[in-house]
Amino acid sequence: MPSMLRCGSRQLRSYTLIITEKPDAANRIASALDAEGKAKKKSEQGVPFYTAKRGRDIVVVPALGHLYTVAGIKRGGRSFPVFDFRWVPRYLAERGESRIRTWIKVISKLAENADKFIDACDYDIEGSIIGYSILKYACNNKENAALRMRYSTLSKEELEKSYTEPLSSLDFALIEAGLTRHEVDWLYGINLSRALTTAVKNYSGRYATLSTGRVQGPTLKFLEIREKRIKCFVPTPYWNIKAKIKVGRRVLEAEYENNPVEIKAEAEAIIDSCQGRDGKTEKVEMKTFQQMPPFPFDLGSLQIEAYRLFRYKPIFTSRIAQHLYLAALISYPRTSSQKLPPEIGYKA
Incomplete structure (x- = not known):
């Protein structure tokens, strides 16, 4: 990638770099922020990004979701417990993520000539982690200097407002909550999975990889409890009594006031006592109420x-x-x- 970006015939010597979570969001944000609504799409090694002009030059580059993840410091092995970990690019921790290397390389190059950084990832825990990790690792520790765009829709008006009135810093409380969750998930997953796998091998003499985790394990336990309750459930029969009543030319449906009836003979006796008889209207109630719209x-x-x-x-x-x-x-x-x-x- 050339050291200077070009926007038409102009070289971009300094600009605002905006990080988004996904390519579609980058396109919409760049188009909303460009003064003429004509952001220019560019590509480097298959990585798309957009240039816009709004008082100053803007470069909007998307992530591909999480570019960084938690991994053990020592690779391989089946021993446990393991407590030493670090955040690394996903291509170092997961198979089939080789294009992440190119993505990070392009973002790092775009960051070299940027003099202002804005995190515009989704404003939730995962989006906050994505933006933070890119600013920290791919943009050479710009997480403390970056501003934060906060929006709940991708409408032009809200994107413009979130750009002109950004938060002065990242939401580090949200980031810390997200980092902690990922790290705890990793600690639970790696240690309990290795413990289960080792236990199966020691018991059966055969190797079989088993996985569990902070959420997976308790969820399976809840499913087991529910399945046992379903299999042990003994249904109790009951009967609901309904009658069709003719009032003038209209036919109305009425229910027995003491439904359900748990004894079949009692239900049959009630039906027999009503067959062919005229009913008497004892009370009529009319109510007017305002139907509120649903949430x-x-x-x-x-x-x-x-x-x-x-x-x-x-x-x-x-x-x-x-x-x-x-x-x-x-x-x-x-x-x-x-x-x-x-x-x-x-x-x-």
Whole structure:
């Protein structure tokens, strides 16, 4: 990569470098921030980035999700417990991630001539870790000098506001929470998985890799408890009594006030006592109430409703929500918030 970027015929000698979480977000942010709405897409070794002009030059480069991860200092081996770890590029810890090396190299080159850094990754724990680790490791320890764009939608108005009114620093409390979670996950996973694998080998004499972790282990235990309860459940029969009642030309359905009935003979006796008889209306109540609109979806309630209505799997619903977010049609989906941000135009 040349030491100087070019924007048309101009060389970019200094610029603001904005880090985003994904390529689609980089494209939308660059287009929103460019004064003419015409950000230019460029590519280096297959890594896309965008240049824009808004008072000064801006370069927007995306990550590919997490570029860094937790790994042991000593590689290999099956001994445990292991407590020594560090954050490393993913290509050093995971197979099949060779393009991460190129991605980090390009970001590092783009950082060389930048004099201002902004983290514009998603404003949640994972997004905060992604931006922080890139600024620290790929941008030569710029995490303490960087500003933070905070937004919940990718609408032009909100992106412009989050750029002109950024947070003065990264959210280090959120970052620390995320780093701790990843590190604890690694400690649980590596040590308990090795312990299980060793136990199986010592018991059976055969080697079989078993995995568990901070979330996986308890979740499997909950599933085991639930499965045992299902298999041990003895259903109790009961009966609900309903009647179709003709009132004038209308046919109404009524329910027995003491439903359910647990004794079949009692239910049959109640039915026999009502057959062919006229009913008497003892009381009529009428109520007027205001039907309030339902709360907006958060991701969990959206996934539940999508499965109930369409049998969509949660991961499929999550992908749809992510596409809608990147198209600036909904707010950031991976949150428990049920507020509708005013920046999205809801009127058709």
